[in-house]
Amino acid sequence: MRKYLLVTLFLLVGCDSPTVPNGVTSLTVNPSPVNFDALDDTIQAAVSIGGASDAVVKWSVSDLSVVKVLCWSGQTCQLISVANGTSTLTVTSGSVTTSAPIEVSQLAASFELSDTALSFSALGDETQLTIAPKDRMGHEMSGAEVVWATSDESIVAVSDSGLVTATGIGDATITVTSGSLEATASVMVKLWTSVSVGQSHSCAITTSAEAYCWGSNQYDQLGLGESMTDTAEVDVPTLVSGGHSWESISSGDQHTCGVTTAGDSYCWGNAGYSRMGDGTSGSTRPTPALVIGGHSWASLSGGRRHTCGITRYAEAGCWGDNYYRQLGDSTRSTRSSPRLVSDGHAWESISAGYDHSCGVTTSSQAYCWGNGQASKLGYGDNESRIAPTLVR
Template sequence: MLDVGKWPMFALLPPQDLCSIRLACVFGMSGNETLYVTENDEVFTLGTNCSGCLGTGDIQSTIEPRKIEILCGKRITHLSYGSGPHVVLTTSDGDVYAWGNNGYSQLGNGTATQGLAPCQVSTNLQHKKVIEVACGSHHSMTLTSDGEVYAWGYNNCGQVGSGSTSNQPTPRRVSSCLQDKFIITIACGQSSSMAVLDNGVVYGWGYNGNGQLGLGSNGNQPTPCRLAALQGIHVCQIVCGYAHALALTDEGLLYSWGSNAYGQLGSGVKSNQSCPIQIMVDRERVVEIAACHPTHTSAAKTQCGQVYMWGQCRGQSVILPHLTHFTRTDDVFACFATPAVTWRLLSVESDNHLTVAQSMKKEFDSTATSDLKFLVDGKTLHAHKAVLKIRCEHLRSMLHDEDVIEIDQFSYPVYRAFLEYLYTDSVNLPPEDAIGLLDLAAFYGENSLKTICEQTIKQGISVENAITLLSAAIKYQAKILPVSRVIPAFCVIKVDHLYIHGLKHTVKYWFSASV
């Protein structure tokens, strides 16, 4: 379990408050600002309050935690911060809030006025669900659930990706060559931005004076540019330090590029690299990488749980990955980074006492431990052969020595839901897609899954989707469409005496739509 007491800021809290913390972040130019979320979803901040970054509505420093009422109960899921400092976060509902320094419009509210309290960022995001946020020193980015990136703030080097160097006062979609691409993760350096596509391709834009975009040159880029040096390499995670970047592939390989004055690339020398280079961590498979733009420190965790650090570590330059006694990359930044900040929103929940069911759910579609990939509709799903053989008789007979299997008879949402069911015993699909999953369940001989699908469809039938469900049933040639109720309404559209065969008896369907 993470010990937040390793960050000096938490030494100000009494033990009973420390025990209540569920999420936490330490930020600021000197690591002197703190935000934390309690188990009952209350949000508190304390610290020096530079530029009003504590969100308390004033600029008063405090060593006593102050509650931020507007954020309580919002279920914060992701948070990032700039060095102004400013803070940007998103909630489980996909809403975005920002506050703090706003000298370059990095709060996205269309002004350059300091934000002393959290305010929702809504321009161009009101109909979007944001799942990830990232901040450079004075610019901000968000990633939406439909794979789009929006950016705003300081743009002197093109870090907003708009094609110009004019500051961007409100969120604007980063399009250009990303227009039709699906982004899965984003990261920011001091004045640079990175994005990873669902096919593992990496793009970078913004300041490139130290080669931190990995393009093989040192010229700034005002629009996203693909990292050609990573051609054929599937990147699944990317992080940025002040002027360097680390990338992790789906095979557990680690690459780095950019500034190297403190050895933060882990290459064994201090010369900058404008092209990605592979870094060896004692020939271990890497499962997590860590860096953040206020520091020149890097860290990585291997599959066997060992944590390595390199770069600027307590004033020393460590030029090769150095094995630590830590069990989490977070501890590297608490004990050795300057300033002692957090590289991500900390989760204080313990990973050491998960039930079997919780452990299985946690490993679904995990790139860290999987040994099998499914390609469906051009997208990748990660799985574990042993789990699939245990859980599904059909897959047991189907799986042999393959590492990659292409699936063309089922859609991506349907096959993802099927694999998730094998890991969790639950189905999370709209009734329209549940018909496709019902078809899969019948084909694979999964009777329990068929029952769950039938219940999902029954519970999801409404006047609005009845015709859609019927069309889906015909499309999938479902042998069972378990509709057990008639929807009474004043009929404008009425499908009367329509029969679908395949049950022990014939089921009669009456679908109607009200005006």
């Protein structure tokens, strides 16, 4: 009986063995630290387990508003950036724990200026430039460090916040940088003295005697030079080529003419119907072509297919298409160079229209000639006139 009891007691003690640990001796997270430079970015983290490769692993982060965790197996996990800030990644297996710091800090990968071409027509005028920096995932950033600079403070100034102020006449460039990124905006400060509107383009003269044109360039009527002949349209004032100093300018239907401060006349654009006045016809002129004849001009006016002007000696001359007698030289012949308007008046001003012309003499009398349809010559009838006739 005693022997039986001893055997039974031995068996009971043998079944009461201690708990067996999971065998994990260490945990190592890779990468550590975890750094994000963009929102909505994903980094895959992995844990190396020392002592037991098949142990159960638990992942967690201290701040889900900064980064969230998506795990699909025990030893790998996806971390997705949500907002700028810091958090802590914690990995636990049994009694063993390790952690890795997490930082989400957007870096600018690209940005756009609110405007890349500024034009001022008065000193002291201001424009606020802004930028929209984005990280490499395309998310906009706030509070990005940017530096604003101007190429010439005597022309334009820029504040630390991007406020641009015109300080002088000329051209300058605003540069904004953020890290390794850079963007520029061209600035033009011009004070205008006159402007002329054509069919689909405009031209103007500045106080510094420069000529600028903008709009359609289908026929090279902006005068931008050979390098711009394939440019169909220009949306900001652009300097007319040739380096001349301009006194006045006139935009015609598909061409433009101007008078320099020296009294020379130049035309550019559609050269059909001999409207350039340079002795030729056809094709286009992308750069200003000198009007021949040796006259000293005071003003010009561009019409549809013809041009008229007043010399500094009060003479009126016209050239180009003359089908409707709009040149006023008592013929219907197209002229490739200036021809004096008939009747020998002394002229104060002149204006070339679609298919007729009118002028005012130094004695303040108005005359018109050309196509008389729609009573546009002011004679009380619809008859065309081959030479200037007094407006009633």
